[in-house]
Structures are given as C-alpha cells and as structure tokens.
Amino acid sequence: MFRIAKKDELPKWKSLIVRLTSILFGIVLAGILIAVLGYNPMATFSALVIGAFGSVNALTNTFTIAIPLAITALGLAIAFRMKFWNIGGEGQIIMGCVFATFVSHNMPETTPGIILILLMGAAGFLGGAIWALIPGIFRVFSRTNETLFTLMMNYIALSIVQFLHYVLWRDPASKGFPKIKAIQLQAHLPVLFGVHIGWIVALVLAVMVFFLIRKTKLGYEIRVVGESEPTANYAGINVKKVMLTGVALSGGIVGLAGMIKLTGSVYTLSPAITGNAGFTAIVIAWLSGLSAPVIALVSILIAALEQGSQIIQIKLQVPSAVAAIIQGLILMSALGSEFFLRYRIVYAKQPGKPRAIKRTAGKPDNESGGKPESAEADRSALKGDA
Amino acid sequence: MSENISSSPNPAFSMQGISKSFGSVRANDNIHFQVRKGEIHALLGENGSGKSTLMNILSGIYKPDAGTIEVDGSLRVFHAPKDSIACGIGMVYQHFMLAEPLTAAENIAAGSSGIILNRKKESASIRAFSEKYGMEIDPDKPVVQMSVSEKQTVAILKMLYHGARILVLDEPTAVLTPQEIKKLFNVLRKMRENGCSVVFISHKLNEVMELCDRVTVLRKGQSIKTYVVEDTCSYELVEKMVGRKVDLSIDRPVPCPDCKDCLVVENLSLKNDEGFQKLSDISFTLRHGEILGVAGLAGSGQKELCETIAGIMPAEKGRIFFDGTNIFGKSPREIIRMGVSMSFIPEDRLGMGLVASMDIADNILLKDYSFQKGPFLKTAAVRVKAERIVKELEINTPGIFHPVRKLSGGNIQKVILGREINLKPKLLITAYAVRGLDINSSYTIYNLLNAQKVKDVAVLYIGEDLDVLLELCDRIMVMCAGKVTGIVDARAITKEEIGQMMSGTKLKDIKGGAGNVSNC
Numbered sequence: 001m002f003r004i005a006k007k008d009e010l011p012k013w014k015s016l017i018v019r020l021t022s023i024l025f026g027i028v029l030a031g032i033l034i035a036v037l038g039y040n041p042m043a044t045f046s047a048l049v050i051g052a053f054g055s056v057n058a059l060t061n062t063f064t065i066a067i068p069l070a071i072t073a074l075g076l077a078i079a080f081r082m083k084f085w086n087i088g089g090e091g092q093i094i095m096g097c098v099f100a101t102f103v104s105h106n107m108p109e110t111t112p113g114i115i116l117i118l119l120m121g122a123a124g125f126l127g128g129a130i131w132a133l134i135p136g137i138f139r140v141f142s143r144t145n146e147t148l149f150t151l152m153m154n155y156i157a158l159s160i161v162q163f164l165h166y167v168l169w170r171d172p173a174s175k176g177f178p179k180i181k182a183i184q185l186q187a188h189l190p191v192l193f194g195v196h197i198g199w200i201v202a203l204v205l206a207v208m209v210f211f212l213i214r215k216t217k218l219g220y221e222i223r224v225v226g227e228s229e230p231t232a233n234y235a236g237i238n239v240k241k242v243m244l245t246g247v248a249l250s251g252g253i254v255g256l257a258g259m260i261k262l263t264g265s266v267y268t269l270s271p272a273i274t275g276n277a278g279f280t281a282i283v284i285a286w287l288s289g290l291s292a293p294v295i296a297l298v299s300i301l302i303a304a305l306e307q308g309s310q311i312i313q314i315k316l317q318v319p320s321a322v323a324a325i326i327q328g329l330i331l332m333s334a335l336g337s338e339f340f341l342r343y344r345i346v347y348a349k350q351p352g353k354p355r356a357i358k359r360t361a362g363k364p365d366n367e368s369g370g371k372p373e374s375a376e377a378d379r380s381a382l383k384g385d386a
Numbered sequence: 387m388s389e390n391i392s393s394s395p396n397p398a399f400s401m402q403g404i405s406k407s408f409g410s411v412r413a414n415d416n417i418h419f420q421v422r423k424g425e426i427h428a429l430l431g432e433n434g435s436g437k438s439t440l441m442n443i444l445s446g447i448y449k450p451d452a453g454t455i456e457v458d459g460s461l462r463v464f465h466a467p468k469d470s471i472a473c474g475i476g477m478v479y480q481h482f483m484l485a486e487p488l489t490a491a492e493n494i495a496a497g498s499s500g501i502i503l504n505r506k507k508e509s510a511s512i513r514a515f516s517e518k519y520g521m522e523i524d525p526d527k528p529v530v531q532m533s534v535s536e537k538q539t540v541a542i543l544k545m546l547y548h549g550a551r552i553l554v555l556d557e558p559t560a561v562l563t564p565q566e567i568k569k570l571f572n573v574l575r576k577m578r579e580n581g582c583s584v585v586f587i588s589h590k591l592n593e594v595m596e597l598c599d600r601v602t603v604l605r606k607g608q609s610i611k612t613y614v615v616e617d618t619c620s621y622e623l624v625e626k627m628v629g630r631k632v633d634l635s636i637d638r639p640v641p642c643p644d645c646k647d648c649l650v651v652e653n654l655s656l657k658n659d660e661g662f663q664k665l666s667d668i669s670f671t672l673r674h675g676e677i678l679g680v681a682g683l684a685g686s687g688q689k690e691l692c693e694t695i696a697g698i699m700p701a702e703k704g705r706i707f708f709d710g711t712n713i714f715g716k717s718p719r720e721i722i723r724m725g726v727s728m729s730f731i732p733e734d735r736l737g738m739g740l741v742a743s744m745d746i747a748d749n750i751l752l753k754d755y756s757f758q759k760g761p762f763l764k765t766a767a768v769r770v771k772a773e774r775i776v777k778e779l780e781i782n783t784p785g786i787f788h789p790v791r792k793l794s795g796g797n798i799q800k801v802i803l804g805r806e807i808n809l810k811p812k813l814l815i816t817a818y819a820v821r822g823l824d825i826n827s828s829y830t831i832y833n834l835l836n837a838q839k840v841k842d843v844a845v846l847y848i849g850e851d852l853d854v855l856l857e858l859c860d861r862i863m864v865m866c867a868g869k870v871t872g873i874v875d876a877r878a879i880t881k882e883e884i885g886q887m888m889s890g891t892k893l894k895d896i897k898g899g900a901g902n903v904s905n906c
Contacts, residue, residue, distance in 0.1 A: 216761050223744070224752065230738040233698055234730070235752045236719035 010341060019337045026333025030326040037322060044312055048326075051311025052304035058311070060194050065275075066303035067198040068093070068261040070296050072281035074202075074209045075253030077290040079132070081213065082226040082246050088135065088150030089254050089278025091157035092128035096255025097262045098161060099127030101269040104183040105169070113186035120187060121259055128255015129248040131157060136247035140240045154278065162271050169269075182268045189264040196264035202296065205253065210292035212249075222246045254278070287334055305330060397456070398423045398552050398583040399444070399475070404453035406439055413439040414450070415607040421552065426574055426584040428594040428615070430627055431604035432824040433795060437587055440604070441554055444585075445477045446470035457552075475552045476545025480560065482537045484529045484544075490536075491525035494544045516543055519576045534683060535566040542573065546582075553577065554585040559593055560850065561684050564885035571597050589627075589825075591620040592853070603627050628825050636832050636857040639840050642675025646709075648813050648844035649695070654704030656690050656868075664690040665701070665868045674812065675842040677835065679849055679859030679876060681884055687868035688848045689733060692817050695846075696730040697721045708813065722756065729806035731799075733817040733848075739802045742791035746783065747772040749790055750805045775804035779834075796827030803834060814838055817848040832858055852881050866890045 010018070031041035052062050072089050079086035086092075100120040107116055135149035164180060171181040189196040213219040221242045225232045232239050257277065266273060284302055288294035309323035397420050406414040414436045421427045431437045442448045444455065446464030455462050457473045464470045484493045491509040509525040516523050521539050529537060538558060545553055555574075559567045574584050574597065586598055594601055595615060602612040603626040610626050624632050649672040656665040665687045672678045680688055693699035695706055697718045706714045708726050721728065732738040740749050751768045758764050772786040779800040783793055790801055799819065806814065816835065820828040835858070839845055849855045855862055856876055863873045864887035872893030874884070883896050 215763055217755055217758070217763055218761065220748075220751065220755055220763055224741055227741045227743055228737060230734070231741050231752070234696070234718065234732060234738045236717065236722055236756060238717075238719065 015341050018340055019334065022333045022337030022340070023330060026330040029333065030329045033325060033329070034318075034322070039316060039318060044316060044318065044326075047312045047315050048305075048308030051315070052308035056194060058307065062300065062303050062307045063195045063199055064265050065306055066299045067195075067202050067264065068257045068275075068277050069281055069284060069303055070202045070299035071198075071205055071257035071260060072254050072277050073284040073288070073295045073299060074205050074292060075128070075250045075257065076281055077250075077285045077288070077292065077295060078209065078213075078222065078246055078253070079250035080226075080285055080290055081222050082243055084136070084139065084226075084243065084247055084250070085147040086132060086150050086247070086250055086254075087147060087279075087282060088132060088153045088251070089281050090274050090276070091150070091154035091278070092131045092251045092254035093258035093261070093274045093278050094154075094157040094161050095127035095131040096124035096258030097127075097269050097273050098157075098164065099123040099255070100259040100262055101169075101180065101183060104187050105181065107184070109184060109186075111184075111186070113188075116184060116187045117189065117263060120183075120263060121256060124255045124259025124262075125252040126255070128258065129252035131255070132247050132251020133244065136244050136251075139247075140243050158271060161269065161273070164269070165271055180269045183262060187263050188267060189260070196260075198260040198264040201256075201260055202299075205256075206292045206296045209253075213292070218242070218245065254281075257281075283331060283335065302331075396423060396459070397421060398458070399473075400456045401440070401444065402454050402456070404440060404443060404450045404455075406443060406448060406450050412607050414443070417453070417604070417607070417609040419602055419609060420612075421583045421585060422600075423551075423583055424578050424581045425599040426578055426586055426597055428586045428588060428598040428601040429604065430589065430591075430594060430601050430623060432589065432627055433822055434606075434824070435604040435627075436607040437604055438556070439607075441477065441556065441585070441587065444470065444475060444554065471548065471550070473552075474550050475554065476548070476550030477554045477556070478538070478541045478545060478558065479556050480558075482541040484537060484540060486530040487528060489526050489528050490523050490532070490540045490543075493529055493540055494525070494547050496544075512543070512547065515547055519543075519546065519573055519580070521573055534561045534685075535563075535569070538562070538570070539573075546577075551581070552583045552585070554587070556587045557589075558586070559588065559590065563683060563888045564852070564881055565889065567593070590851075590853075591623055594623070595620055605629055624825065632825055632829075636829070636854065637836050638858060638860070639836055641677075641839070641860045642673070642842050645674035645676070645842055647671050647707075648674045648709060649846070650705075650707040651695070652705040652707075654691070654694060654701055654706065656687075656694055656699065656701045658690070663868055665694065668704070668865075668868075668870055670863055670870065670873055672813070672844045672846055674844050675839055676860040677839050677845040677847050677858060679847045679855040679862040680865060681849065681852060681855050681862050681888060682865035683888055684850070686865040686888075688817065688865060690868070691865075692730060692732065692815050692846070692848060695815060696728065698730075719756065727809060727811045728813040729809055729811035729815065731802055731806055731814070731816040731819060733821070735798050735802055736791060740790050740798065743789055745787040745789055746776065746781075746801055747786045749801060750775065750808075753805055753809055771808065775801070775808060779804045779830075795822045796824060796830070799823060799827065799831060803831065807834065807838065811843060813844045813846070815846045815848075818850060819847065820854070821850070828854075852884055856881065856884075864888055864893075872896075 027045070031045065034041045034044050051058055053059060072093065076086055076089055100123050103120045103123040104116065107119065131153055132150070135144070135146050135153060138144040138149060139146040166178045169180045171179050173181070189198060191197070192200065213223065221232070221237050224235065224237060225239055225242050229239055232242070258273070261273065261277070262269065280302060284295060284298050288298045305327050309327055312318045313320050313323050400420040402418055404414050404417040404419070405412070417436065417440055419440065429437050429440070439448065443450050446467040446469050455464065457475070462469070462473055485496070491505065491512050494512050495508045512525045521543060523536060523539050523543065529540060532540070542553065558570060562570060574586070577584060586594070588594055598615050600612055600614055601618070601623065603610045603623060605627060613623070624634065652669050654665055654668040655663070658664045668691060670678070680691070682688055690699060694701040697713065697716050697720070700715060704714060705712055708728065711724065711726065713721050713724065713726055716724065736742040741752065747765065747769050750772045751763070751765065754768055755763060769786060775781070776783060776786060781797050781800045781804070783797060790798055793801065814835070819831050819835070823831065835845055835847065847859055856879070859876045861873055862876045862879065862884065864871045864884055866888055867890065871887040871890060874893065886896055887893060
C-alpha cells in the first residue's frame with residue numbers, strides 16, 4: 001500500500017521546514033513519553049530550556065559543553081569531506097589531552113601561562129593528528145577500512161589513559177585515590193564574557209575550516225578526493241598526500257578540542273575526559289551537512305539539550321535514563337528528517353492492488369531501508385538502466 | 387512449435403496507452419507498442435526517448451502510471467519481473483546477468499524446478515535445444531572463459547530454455563564484431579521462423595533495416611509511428627527519431643600533410659593488478675593534424691592504453707614520446723609540469739573526468755587551479771572562462787553554478803570537452819566521446835574534433851561505432867586482446883576487414899600483403 005519513492009532535491013527553505021518539523025515531532029514524541037511516565041511535559045520542557053539558556057550560569061554551562069563539541073565536529077567534518085569516516089574522535093581527544101598533560105607535567109612551574117598554553121595546544125594537535133594518521137596511513141597504503149580502524153583506536157587510547165590514570169601518572173599526593181595530577185595553574189584558559197576563551201578558538205576555527213574548504217587549493221583538493229578518487233587522480237592530484245594531510249588536520253583539530261576541554265574546564269586528565277564528545281560530534285557534523293558555520297550553531301543546540309537534561313534531573317527528579325531517552329528521541333528525529341528530505345512515501349490508492357516496486361529512475365533506494373522486492377528485481381533495475 | 391505463423395497478424399503482446407512519470411519527467415507518454423508473433427520488431431529512439439522505461443515496464447520492473455499490457459490476448463498486470471517471465475517475456479540486457487564462475491549449462495539451468503541438478507542430462511538437453519536455434523555453445527564451458535558473444539548466446543539461450551516466446555534485446559550488437567553480429571542475426575531469424583517474437587532495441591539504422599520486419603519509433607516519451615521496414619528508409623526513420631531532417635554524413639578534412647609526429651608509442655606493455663596482460667607490445671605513431679581511430683571490442687585494452695599515455699596508470703615497460711620527450715612513467719601532474727599539453731577525455735565522464743556534484747565552474751577549475759600561485763583558489767577568472775565555454779559550446783544549463791550531474795549526457799560531454807579544448811592541447815585523447823549521446827550532440831562532437839584536427843592537434847579517437855570510425859578518422863588502429871592487429875588507412879578498408887582484425891586476425895593475413903599498411 002505504501003511505497004517509497006525518490007524525491008527531487010528540495011529548495012533550501014523547504015528542507016529547513018522539514019528539518020524543523022522533524023525536531024518538533026521528536027519533542028512531541030518525547031513529551032508523550034514524559035506524560036506517560038507521570039511527569040508534566042510542559043514543565044519538563046520549560047525546565048529544560050530554562051536550564052540551558054535561562055540564566056547566566058546556565059548559558060555559561062551550555063557554552064562550556066558546546067565548545068569542545070564544536071571543535072571536534074569541525075575536525076571530523078574535514079575527514080568526512082574526503083569520505084574518510086573518522087569515528088575515532090574519542091581516541092583523538094584523549095590523545096590530545098595526554099600529549100597536553102605531558103607538556104604541562106614536564107614544563108617548569110615558572111613557564112609563563114601563554115607559552116605553556118600554546119605549547120600544550122601544539123602538543124594536543126600533534127597527539128590527535130598522530131592518532132588519526134595511524135589509521136590514515138594504513139588506509140592510504142594498504143586500503144584498510146578506516147571506520148573500524150579509527151573506532152579501535154578509541155579503545156586503545158582509552159586503555160592508555162586508564163593505564164596512566166591507575167599506574168604510570170598516578171598522583172602520589174592523592175593518598176591512594178587513583179588520579180592524575182592536575183595541569184599547572186597558569187595553563188588554565190582565561191575567561192572572557194563568563195566563558196573560557198575556547199569559544200574564541202572555536203569561532204576562529206569555524207571560519208578557518210570554512211575558508212580552508214571553500215577558498216584554498218588544499219580544500220578544493222579535499223573536496224575532489226572526497227567526491228571521486230579517480231577524478232582526483234586524473235586531474236593530477238596526489239591523492240595519498242591530500243588524504244594524509246586532511247586526516248592529520250582532522251585528527252589534529254579534534255586533539256586540540258581535547259586540549260581546550262582540559263585547559264578550559266576539566267584541568268585533570270581522566271578516562272572520562274571526553275564525555276562522549278567524539279561520538280556526539282559525529283552527529284553534529286552530519287546534522288550540519290559538514291558546513292562549518294552550521295556546526296557552530298548546531299553544537300550550541302546539542303549542548304543545550306545536554307545541559308537542560310541535567311537540570312531536569314536535578315529539578316524534577318526525572319531519572320537520568322529518561323533524560324537520555326528525551327535527548328535520543330529528539331536527535332533521532334532530527335537525523336530521521338534526512339530520510340524525508342530524500343524520499344517521499346506514496347500511498348497507493350486502490351487497496352488490494354499489489355505493492356508497487358520500490359524504485360524509481362533505476363536508482364535502487366536500498367538506503368531507504370525498504371526491503372527490495374526480490375533480488376532479481378534489484379539486479380534487473382540496476383542493469384536495465386546501465 | 388514449427389508451424390509457420392510469421393505472417394499471422396495476431397499480436398504476441400500489446401502495450402496500450404502506457405504512461406510513466408518520474409517526478410516531473412514524463413518518461414513514457416501514452417505509448418502504443420504492439421509486437422506480432424513471429425516478427426522481429428525494432429524499437430528505435432534516441433537516449434531518453436523512453437525505450438528503457440518502456441521495456442522495464444514490459445519486464446515488470448516498473449509499474450506504469452496508466453495503460454494496459456496484453457499478452458496473447460489476455461490482460462496482464464506485472465507486479466514483479468517474475469510475472470513477466472511467467473508470461474514468456476525474456477529480457478537480455480547489455481550486461482548479461484550470468485554467474486561467471488559457473489558453466490553455461492549451470493547458468494541456463496539455474497531457476498529450473500527440482501532440487502537436484504543432473505548435470506549430464508541438463509547439458510545434453512541444452513545442447514539439443516541450442517542446436518534447434520543454430521546456436522553454437524559448449525554447455526560445460528565456464529562463463530568466465532567466454533567471449534562477450536558467447537556470453538550473449540548463453541543469456542539468450544537461458545531465456546528461451548525457460549520458455550520465453552518474446553525476447554527483448556537491449557542494444558545487443560554494441561559489443562559484437564560484424565561477424566558476430568551476422569551470427570546473432572541468423573539466430574534471431576531462426577527464432578522468428580519458430581514463431582517467437584523479438585524486440586530489437588537499437589539506434590543503428592542499418593541493422594534495423596537489415597534485420598527487422600517492423601519498427602516503432604519513440605521520441606521524447608511518445609510513440610511516433612510504427613513502420614513496415616520495407617516501406618521506409620533510414621532517412622525517414624532518423625527524421626522521425628530526431629524530429630527534423632539530419633545530414634548523416636561526417637566531414638573529414640584532409641590531414642595536415644607535412645606535420646611532425648606528435649605521439650610515438652613504442653612497445654608499450656601493461657599487466658593489471660591480477661597479473662593479466664592488458665597491453666602487449668603496442669607501438670604506433672600519431673601525427674599532428676590527424677585523427678587516429680582505435681577500433682576494438684570493449685575491453686581490448688583501449689582504456690588501459692589511454693590511461694597509460696595520460697599517466698594515470700603506470701605501464702610495465704615501453705616508451706611514450708610526446709614531441710620527442712619521453713613521458714613514460716610520469717604521473718599526470720609531472721606530465722603537466724613538463725609542459726606537455728595533452729588532454730584526455732575519459733570514458734567515464736562523471737566518475738573520472740568530472741566531479742559530478744560540483745558545478746560547471748568548479749569542474750573547469752580542476753585543470754586550472756594547479757597553475758595558480760599560492761595556497762589560495764582564484765575563482766574569478768575561471769567563472770569568466772566557464773561562461774565563455776557555456777556560450778561557445780551552447781551548453782544547455784541554468785548557469786555555471788549548476789551541478790554537472792544534473793546536466794544531460796551531451797551537455798556533460800560538452801563541459802569536459804570545452805574544458806580540455808580550452809587548454810589548447812597538442813594531443814587530444816577521447817575515449818568513447820559520443821557514447822550515450824543523441825545524434826545531434828554526436829555530430830556536434832565530431833565537428834569539434836575536426837576543428838581541433840584542422841588546428842593541427844593530434845587526435846586519438848577511441849570509438850565503438852565502426853561506421854563513424856570509418857568516416858571520421860584518417861587511420862584506424864585495431865586492437866584485440868591488448869595487441870595491435872593492424873593500423874590501416876580508413877579510406878581504403880571495409881567494415882568486414884576491420885571486424886576480422888577485431889577478432890584477432892592480423893592485417894597481413896587478410897590482405898596477403900602490406901598494400902594497406904600505413905607507414906608506421
């Protein structure tokens with residue numbers, strides 16, 4: 001009765017409406033869930049919004065969460081442009097923090113703050129870049145699957161930081177409590193307008209990434225490599241070099257995000273330092289269509305959702321699991337809108353008539369999740385138009 | 387079975403008022419198409435005229451928005467390809483859907499009822515069946531070892547073996563030599579004698595005239611008219627197909643008489659990743675101001691030849707001289723840096739020649755940006771250039787910021803050709819430049835290539851349509867399985883002779899002498 005058909009590309013304002021409607025749908029869905037669980041949806045949502053934006057304190061918290069998310073997403077977006085599926089953000093954040101902490105621990109306490117911060121930033125970038133380059137090199141030279149490789153690198157990084165936390169860098173001054181010594185005091189990022197200056201870094205990076213992709217030769221090469229490696233080869237682009245440069249930049253920026261979080265708000269390296277930013281940032285980069293300015297905005301919204309969820313747990317005693325479900329529903333609806341941007345569902349009017357074939361113009365829409373009619377139809381549709 | 391009903395007017399199938407839209411595009415618009423029992427019926431039309439859509443509806447892949455299909459006089463609704471197959475309709479696509487590692491018999495028997503496959507019995511019955519239609523196949527030969535022509539035979543046989551009485555062939559001759567085409571035609575005529583119906587999709591008019599009984603012309607999704615082939619001529623058909631009168635002759639300016647050699651290839655050899663010899667010992671010379679055609683069956687090494695010359699694929703051994711400089715083993719960027727002005731228009735335009743999702747301006751930048759100084763892109767000049775190319779080549783586009791993948795095939799080819807010609811190359815390599823283009827666009831491309839030739843550009847033209855190669859090129863190099871079987875003067879050779887060379891016969895064995903060999 002229903003079938004899924006490919007849709008023409010929508011104009012920008014229409015796709016914006018689809019996206020907003022989807023998010024609204026997610027909110028309604030979450031509201032129903034809240035009501036079923038016996039809470040007042042209106043009160044919950046207003047608490048969520050007030051918790052995220054309602055006071056100076058709330059805004060500070062929201063932005064503090066948003067900064068590392070935005071920087072991480074900016075970094076990942078560079079790799080995604082090349083269709084290099086870097087899902088190793090977690091590991092790259094951790095390694096950025098490890099390298100930055102190492103610098104802080106090994107510099108004399110007399111080092112001026114500005115120099116220490118710059119050194120730690122460089123170290124953070126380096127750490128992330130190395131952690132991304134390892135799978136990058138294997139991908140470029142031996143065609144390994146970077147998705148799995150970057151993912152596995154996350155667990156290695158996590159184990160390394162656990163080892164540092166419990167064994168190697170365990171602070172003897174903490175009286176048996178497993179803890180790494182905090183970074184030096186002068187390395188704490190200064191605060192401007194109530195938030196540490198990481199927000200300036202994030203904004204500058206957003207502009208720089210936008211500029212890199214749109215206005216530089218390297219950015220152009222990154223885009224060409226991402227769209228079609230044969231074309232890049234044909235045009236004389238050194239695909240390996242471009243990809244490794246892009247991957248190093250991607251990992252480096254993600255590592256820098258870790259360093260910013262470390263010096264801006266956490267001050268101490270621990271296994272929990274990422275707060276899942278490496279994964280959340282994937283969603284942000286994707287929701288933003290890999291566009292740098294949009295990433296900055298979406299990061300704030302996602303951060304608000306996270307911050308607001310914490311507030312409703314405190315204020316309304318909503319269990320943390322429910323808060324997580326609310327977040328999940330809204331995010332899922334937002335991502336689900338991508339489906340409705342590309343496909344439409346057609347209702348066949350005469351009931352009893354058999355299902356129509358779920359494809360148009362020869363393009364198999366297997367991504368739609370629709371079950372193909374039969375393997376045979378699938379193949380013939382493909383070949384028939386070839 | 388053997389009763390002769392070829393003159394019977396009763397239809398094998400009849401499609402009435404078929405309409406099908408994809409979004410805002412009306413691919414089929416009230417099409418009427420009727421095929422009789424025991425006839426070979428050509429379906430003629432340019433790309434995008436709705437042939438594929440109509441046949442996909444007949445085979446049950448698409449459902450029509452409106453219209454009816456009758457098979458053997460009773461109304462049928464096809465929900466899936468299996469319904470169409472059950473009505474005796476068999477499709478043979480350009481890409482035969484065969485399991486390569488299995489034998490012919492196993493492929494043909496696949497889909498038969500029963501659980502246990504008696505190989506010997508199947509093999510014998512398939513052999514007997516194939517002889518009835520005058521087809522020669524070895525049922526126990528694995529498909530992977532077969533030539534394209536043999537694979538096609540297997541695909542056709544598979545359909546007939548499963549009871550197809552109506553066979554639809556989608557451009558079956560595109561991949562065959564003239565000799566193989568003759569064989570195929572004989573098979574199809576045999577089928578006609580047996581009362582089967584054949585739908586023959588093609589845009590090669592001479593084949594339609596030679597083989598078919600009737601022809602239905604489609605244009606812009608509408609069925610224009612059905613003719614009895616004997617009562618019409620190719621000019622009338624082209625006019626109906628294109629919608630206006632078209633001059634079908636191709637110009638051939640006299641090649642530059644005293645121009646120097648541009649490209650000299652010596653003993654070029656190449657193995658692919660799997661260790662197969664794709665090019666063996668290729669040697670030829672291409673002068674400035676001439677068009678050298680390359681003929682050969684698909685996959686005879688044309689792609690590899692182009693890509694090794696362009697530096698995209700590293701060759702194993704040999705030498706490639708461009709105006710006296712050896713460019714063997716150099717990467718595309720190195721070749722550009724050496725000041726060699728060569729343009730290569732690859733077969734896969736959207737996958738290799740262009741970036742499909744980028745706009746026209748960004749695609750023209752592809753060959754320009756590396757000449758720009760500094761790390762930043764300069765786009766202003768490219769925009770002016772893009773506007774100029776769009777105007778000069780009459781590219782039909784809403785603007786230079788339109789993604790190239792949304793353009794039609796002809797316009798896509800014009801974008802890439804415009805970009806390359808604008809680099810003022812001394813050597814132009816084109817692989818299947820008119821593949822998928824309609825007649826009008828094809829002739830525009832021929833004219834553009836001739837214009838380059840007159841400017842003393844050396845043109846290497848990889849083609850598939852022998853008629854075009856014979857009319858457009860000055861000399862033709864014929865390739866077979868990675869080897870050169872001969873280089874001939876295009877003005878003094880016949881299609882049949884080229885066909886023999888395409889299937890591996892050396893030139894000297896055909897003519898018994900070097901009378902026709904050009905000095906190279």
